[in-house]
Amino acid sequence: xxxxxxxxxxxxxxxxxxxxxxxxxxxxxxxxxxxxxxxxxxxxxxxxxxxxxxxxxxxxxxxxxxxxxxxxxxxxxxxxxxxxxxxxxxxxxxxxxxxxxxxxxxxxxxxxxxxxxxxxxxxxxxxxxxxxxxxxxxxxxxxxxxxxxxxxxxxxxxxxxxxxxxxxxxxxxxxxxxxxxxxxxxxxxxxxxxxxxxxxxxxxxxxxxxxxxxxxxxxxxxxxxxxxxxxxxxxxxxxxxxxxxxxxxxxxxxxxxxxxxxxxxxxxxxxxxxxxxxxxxxxxxxxxxxxxxxxxxxxxxxxxxxxxxxxxxxxxxxxxxxx
Amino acid sequence: xxxxxxxxxxxxxxxxxxxxxxxxxxxxxxxxxxxxxxxxxxxxxxxxxxxxxxxxxxxxxxxxxxxxxxxxxxxxxxxxxxxxxxxxxxxxxxxxxxxxxxxxxxxxxxxxxxxxxxxxxxxxxxxxxxxxxxxxxxxxxxxxxxxxxxxxxxxxxxxxxxxxxxxxxxxxxxxxxxxxxxxxxxxxxxxxxxxxxxxxxxxxxxxxxxxxxxxxxxxxxxxxxxxxxxxxxxxxxxxxxxxxxxxxxxxxxxxxxxxxxxxxxxxxxxxxxxxxxxxxxxxxxxxxxxxxxxxxxxxxxxxxxxxxxxxxxxxxxxxxxxx
Numbered sequence: 095x096x097x098x099x100x101x102x103x104x105x106x107x108x109x110x111x112x113x114x115x116x117x118x119x120x121x122x123x124x125x126x127x128x129x130x131x132x133x134x135x136x137x138x139x140x141x142x143x144x145x146x147x148x149x150x151x152x153x154x155x156x157x158x159x160x161x162x163x164x165x166x167x168x169x170x171x172x173x174x175x176x177x178x179x180x181x182x183x184x185x186x187x188x189x190x191x192x193x194x195x196x197x198x199x200x201x202x203x204x205x206x207x208x209x210x211x212x213x214x215x216x217x218x219x220x221x222x223x224x225x226x227x228x229x230x231x232x233x234x235x236x237x238x239x240x241x242x243x244x245x246x247x248x249x250x251x252x253x254x255x256x257x258x259x260x261x262x263x264x265x266x267x268x269x270x271x272x273x274x275x276x277x278x279x280x281x282x283x284x285x286x287x288x289x290x291x292x293x294x295x296x297x298x299x300x301x302x303x304x305x306x307x308x309x310x311x312x313x314x315x316x317x318x319x320x321x322x323x324x325x326x327x328x329x330x331x332x333x334x335x336x337x338x339x340x341x342x343x344x345x346x347x348x349x350x351x352x353x354x355x356x357x358x359x360x361x362x363x364x365x366x367x368x369x370x371x372x373x374x375x376x377x378x379x380x381x382x383x384x385x386x387x388x389x390x391x392x393x394x395x396x397x398x399x400x401x402x403x404x405x406x407x408x409x410x411x412x413x414x415x416x417x
Numbered sequence: 418x419x420x421x422x423x424x425x426x427x428x429x430x431x432x433x434x435x436x437x438x439x440x441x442x443x444x445x446x447x448x449x450x451x452x453x454x455x456x457x458x459x460x461x462x463x464x465x466x467x468x469x470x471x472x473x474x475x476x477x478x479x480x481x482x483x484x485x486x487x488x489x490x491x492x493x494x495x496x497x498x499x500x501x502x503x504x505x506x507x508x509x510x511x512x513x514x515x516x517x518x519x520x521x522x523x524x525x526x527x528x529x530x531x532x533x534x535x536x537x538x539x540x541x542x543x544x545x546x547x548x549x550x551x552x553x554x555x556x557x558x559x560x561x562x563x564x565x566x567x568x569x570x571x572x573x574x575x576x577x578x579x580x581x582x583x584x585x586x587x588x589x590x591x592x593x594x595x596x597x598x599x600x601x602x603x604x605x606x607x608x609x610x611x612x613x614x615x616x617x618x619x620x621x622x623x624x625x626x627x628x629x630x631x632x633x634x635x636x637x638x639x640x641x642x643x644x645x646x647x648x649x650x651x652x653x654x655x656x657x658x659x660x661x662x663x664x665x666x667x668x669x670x671x672x673x674x675x676x677x678x679x680x681x682x683x684x685x686x687x688x689x690x691x692x693x694x695x696x697x698x699x700x701x702x703x704x705x706x707x708x709x710x711x712x713x714x715x716x717x718x719x720x721x722x723x724x725x726x727x728x729x730x731x732x733x734x735x736x737x738x739x740x
Contacts, residue, residue, distance in 0.1 A: 125463055125570070126502075126570055126572065129657075130502065130570075130572050130573055130641075130657075131467060131498040131499075131501040131502055131573075131640075131641050131642060132465045132466060132467035132498045132499055132501070132502045132504070132561075132563070132570075133465070133466045133467065134463050134464065134465055134466075134502065134565070134570045135463070135464050135466060136462070136463060136464075137460035137461075137462065137463065137464040138460075138462075139459070139460065139461075140448055140457050140458070140459060140460065141457065141458050141459075141460040141464060141562070142455045142456070142457055143455060143456045143457075143458060143508070143510055143543060143544065143560070143562060144454060144455035144456065144510070144544065145510045145512055145544070145545060145546045145558075145560055146546050147512050147514050147546050147548050147556075147558070148548075149514050149548060149549075149550045149551065149554065149556075150551075151550075151551035152548070152549050152550055152551055153548070175454040175455045176454075176455055178454040178455070179449075179453065179454055179455045179457065181455070185466070187466055187467070187468045187560060189468055189470050189558055191470050191472050191556060191558075220466060221466065221467065221468070222468060223468045223469050223470050223558070225470050225471075225472060225475070225476070226472075226475050227472045227474075227475055227556075228472065228473075228474035228475055228553075228554075230551075231472065231551075231554055231556075233470075233472075233514060233550075233554075233556055235468075235470070235512055235514075235546070235558055237466070237468055237510055237560040238455075239464070239466060239562075240455070242457070247448070247449055247453075247455075247457045249449065249453050250453055250454075317454075318453075318454050319454060334452075334453075
């Protein structure tokens with residue numbers, strides 16, 4: 095039992111594992127769970143696998159994000175990658191690499207949050223790794239595994255001229271939330287309404303996970319999740335598919351407008367175009383009706399790159415090492 | 418092209434990926450490789466999944482281990498976990514979280530080493546994650562996926578009284594290598610012979626990967642890889658199986674003796690009993706002939722814990738947070 099201010103070094107590896115395993119609900123596809131050399135999960139012909147890490151000081155600040163926030167965000171960004179392939183996530187492996195002076199309660203709250211988000215999505219926490227780190231270092235990582243249900247994976251390379259460019263989920267909220275924190279610090283949380291919505295999405299985003307496999311069933315031609323910004327991620331579909339994405343500014347106005355009330359008109363526009371960590375889905379569909387929950391924001395044409403109202407855009411957004 | 422002393426920040430994420438992707442040989446089971454939201458790998462009913470991280474300053478020191486050493490060790494420790502389940506590793510995901518001031522050549526050499534070790538084992542580098550870290554932080558992690566070939570996974574819990582305790586591979590070499598580095602620093606490398614063998618095993622261990630699935634075919638009852646020390650890992654089999662492991666000191670003498678020439682008699686004995694990061698396989702088999710490459714070091718009895726020549730042993734070895 096972790097009760098107060100014990101450190102990880104004080105509760106030991108086994109003590110921590112004993113405290114957190116109950117947070118991880120059993121799932122049907124988990125054949126061997128945590129505690130052996132490796133996990134064993136059911137799979138069916140083809141498996142989607144992705145991994146994503148977060149490190150304190152670059153990907154979050156303790157002043158702005160709780161352990162539960164970090165756990166929720168880490169789950170979402172990994173499961174969104176599985177959804178973007180058209181897959182249904184089935185299990186995750188969780189890594190925590192921490193200075194032994196880290197409060198054990200942080201690790202407990204992180205694990206509980208992961209267990210909750212995973213259970214909501216029907217995903218098993220199959221295993222992971224605990225390691226100690228030098229003073230001050232705290233890093234978390236998840237590998238997510240998913241099932242394609244016998245379908246082909248949805249790649250970035252299938253967009254064709256004439257397709258519709260569409261989004262499922264929000265745009266710009268995470269970036270606007272970050273901007274509010276940068277401007278006002280934790281005092282940003284005193285607001286309600288759209289301010290709070292943006293803060294929440296930055297700290298613990300929710301992604302439209304079921305829309306990924308639904309899009310695959312509906313004939314989506316290319317898809318990814320918006321992790322590095324609409325323009326940068328859009329340019330990835332354009333480059334992989336050998337096409338140009340023509341975005342329609344008026345279709346993005348409903349994304350910009352509510353954010354403008356929180357961060358101002360110009361910043362809101364930049365958040366929608368270049369804001370990362372949103373984890374909505376960006377995709378291209380053959381012309382015609384879109385699946386429920388998707389809205390058109392442009393069209394695919396021959397050429398290269400991304401335009402907005404006919405003007406070529408630089409693919410600005412997040413580069414991990416230059417950022 | 419990475420030519421000299423550029424940092425990761427100078428070559429950018431895309432520049433680094435462009436440099437390292439050629440190191441990763443294609444493999445038959447890799448359906449979608451690096452570059453999309455997630456990888457897609459072939460799988461066959463049940464999948465083994467494991468993950469293991471290493472962080473600079475705790476798991477290695479740059480003065481003692483090259484980037485190629487770190488890559489090789491990280492591959493070995495992950496693939497050994499798959500082998501210990503009786504599985505054949507098929508693919509890995511690789512994570513690098515690095516201070517942008519890290520030399521790009523480090524990342525290149527690390528990736529090349531991973532590509533080489535993976536190719537030797539017939540394993541695909543399916544994908545991974547690159548992220549930036551605060552100043553001074555360098556962390557690497559692998560998730561390995563493997564196939565059971567239709568067999569049941571080999572757990573730690575199947576040992577039964579009357580079974581033979583056996584080892585495939587060496588004992589104590591990694592710990593002896595570390596001890597030499599702690600005593601002599603890099604001057605330890607001036608020796609040849611067993612000194613060099615121990616240093617090499619500590620820096621870039623080789624594990625008996627094919628012995629895992631072979632043991633499964635031969636009816637092994639419990640198995641793990643020696644990552645935290647013979648006594649500690651042996652006590653894990655004992656606890657999971659509800660049995661006692663009685664080790665025979667004379668059977669371990671051939672492990673102790675050569676190490677004694679490098680580190681002295683008493684230290685050699687401790688390295689063999691409690692030395693971690695060896696990644697040999699420890700298993701229990703029904704009484705009778707052992708598969709090729711395995712040697713008996715004791716027997717399974719009713720009870721609990723681990724004894725050596727009849728004397729109960731404390732399960733000393735490595736605890737990640739207390740260590």
